[in-house]
Amino acid sequence: MGSKVWEVRYTINGKTTKTTIGTYPKVTLANARKIKDQYKTTAMEGLNPTHLKKQVKLEQEQDIQGQFHLVVYDWLKMLKLAPITLNKKTRNFERDVFPFFCKYDAHQNIVFSTHIKDITHGQVFEIIKAKENTSIDTARRLLNDCNDIWLYAINRGLININIIANISRKGLAKYEVTHHPKITDESILQELILAIEAYPSQLTRYALKFLLLNPYRAMNLTTLKWEYVDLEKGIITIPRNEMKIKNKNFSDFILPLSTQTVRLMKEIYKLTGWGTWVFHGKNETVPMNKETCNRALERMRFNDEDAGRRQRTHSFRGTFRSLAETYERQHGVSEASREACLDHHEQDVKKRAYTHRADYTAQMKILMQWWADFIDNL
Known part of the structure; x- marks a missing residue:
């Protein structure tokens, strides 16, 4: 014998519709009569009770899905970021923003949060200004991310306007770029090369x-995977979403390898080629710690900025850029090609529309081989 269901009939514009309102005994007779009366009253007002019920259900779902923390997590998932970047952005929101809008249980799990439509631009502005006290850079990144989140929420139909657009960046403190110290004196660079050759830890030395x-960049070094390396073609290709600049309009980062780098990679392959990472950590299933090379440079005593002897992982980029510029007449490679080797992109939007499509690979190959020969000859 099948289950018993409650049905109700209502008429709108002369058309009678029958719909199910529940099963017995889950819905009692008294409740069924109450629902029937509600349906008929709604129909008498010219509204379709079935459509109204669906609308109410949709609004209830949006009330749940529109909770700020859920919107942020959905947005982060949609971005498909590299694990390191994803963890950093997640940590920034969980540490600096969520406490203002989320309610937590005794174990610090989020129970619920304010609906994104109920958050004001004044609240967001105060959060950003407060973050400026500890990190101007993070404050600006949070503001940019919030802008993207509100646009994402608009596209999902959770809100109608982007309140972040009303927050002027001019009201924020200016971020002063800190230039990394770098070795440009060729005699000191020669000392550094000899010190690296003598460093005892083989993988760190490599x-x-x-x-x-x-x-x-340090991040791209430590998270470099063997699947990105093609020694036959003499190139390394890093997916765009793992680069600092993640603009989807830009192609993946391809850097040609010098003959010296190819030889080096073959030696490294003997050590780590069986795994995922070119440079793995002490736990061989994870990448090398981004501070490993910095600590090695400190042990080699390249930590004196006043004497021009301070070198960090990021400094090698500055050393390359400075000396490649100094010897431009020797190698004959254009500035645009030199910047392409660093994955630097034109800031002017109009110029970038043309330059990001340019293929500098041939000149990049010339420059990388010149640079390797330059290092060998020091």
Whole structure:
């Protein structure tokens, strides 16, 4: 015998509709009569009770989905970021923003949060201004991320306007760029090369030699995967979403390898080629710690900025850029190609529309081989 259901009939514009309002005994007779009366009253007002019920359900779902913390997590998931970047952005919101809008249980799990439509631009502005006291850079990044989150919420139909657009960046403190110290004196650079060659830890030594030959950012060095390396073609291709500039309109970052780098990579492959990471950590299933090379440079006593002897992982990029500019007449490679080796992009939007499509690979290959030869000859 099948389950018993309650049905109600209502008429709108002369058309009678029958719909189910529940099953017995889950819905009692008294409740069924109450629902029937509500349906008929709604129909008498010219409204379709079935459509109204669906609308109410949709609004209830949006009330849940529109909770600020859920919107942020959905937005982060949609971005498909590299794990390091994802963790950093998640941590920034959980530490600096969520406490203002979320309610937590005794174990610090989020129970619920304010709906994004109920958050004011004044609240967001105060949060950003407060963050300026500890990190201007993070404050500006949070504001940019909030702008993207509100646009994402508009596209999902959770809100109608972007309140972040009303927050003027001029009201924020200016971020002063700190230039990394770098070795540009060739005699000191020669000392650094000899110190690296003598460094006892083999994999760290290889990582530093790789940095000498290839101006990678620390993040791209430590998270470099063997699947990105093509020694036959002599290139390394890093997906755009793992680069500092993640603009989807830009192609993946491709850097040609010098013959010296190819030889070095073959040696490294003997150590780590069985795994995922070119430079793994002490736990061989994870990448090398981004501070490993910095600590090695400190142990080698390249930590005296006043004497022009301070070098950090990021400094190798500055060393390459400075000396490549100094010897431009020797190698004959254009500034645009030199900047392409660093994955630097034109700031002017109109100019960038043309330059980001340019292929500098041939000149980049010339420059990377010149640079490796320059290092060898010091």
